[in-house]
Amino acid sequence: MSPLFQLDHTSLIIHVPAELDHHNAEEIRKGADDMMEKQNVRSIVFDFSNTNFMDSSGIGVIMGRYKNLNFTGGKVLAVSVSPRIRRILTLSGIHKIIDIYDDFPQETKTV
């Protein structure tokens, strides 16, 4: 399993890399969809602890996973979000459909 992804019970945690742009969006998209196909994934947690750059390609990745998971009633979260990442999420309007946390709340692991 790639270290980008971690499965905790039914939560798929995606450790978003330092930069999330069009160039590496595809890897995350494919990897996450692969995990969702093989495992019982009920929620996806985007962990932004190590991320200092994200553009609209990242929004596309989150939106796409949200759509896939929404079919099965799952949930998408963004955690360890810096002010910069929060601003990008807010501008895109995606904050209305996903839960955003500044820290990494323990309970997110078992939602």
Place this chain on the structure above:
Amino acid sequence: MKESNEMKLEFDSRSSNEGFARVAVASFLTQLNPTLEEVADVKTAVSEAVTNAIIHGYGNEVHKITINCRTCEDELYLEVIDQGRGIPDVEKAMEPLFTTAPEQERSGMGFSFMEAFMDELKVESEVGKGTKVSMKKKIGRKDSEYEEE
């Protein structure tokens, strides 16, 4: 005379150059003593324009993208140019959430982000000839949106 400085970049429209382009512009920009937030704003805008050129302008084929960058006093002028397909309806393309590539999971937020993070945005395009995105930003403002939050 006003102090100005210029640079020009030309590179292949490969996605691996997206990071290179925004870092190159950001390091040119450091001469104006920008805040971290201003650097992040410019990097995001460059990334959006270059990604558009790669995906939409050239349809993921490899051709050349040009970035013209100029600073004048405390202002940054940026042009991102491709000789690709062009945009049939620029007004439509600039609408938030509009995208011609939903299958590639494009969010349709590229131009909205450029508009949000820069002070001025102009898009000139001709079908079959290419697209020029021109942006301007004043550097060294005291107010910060982060501090307001």
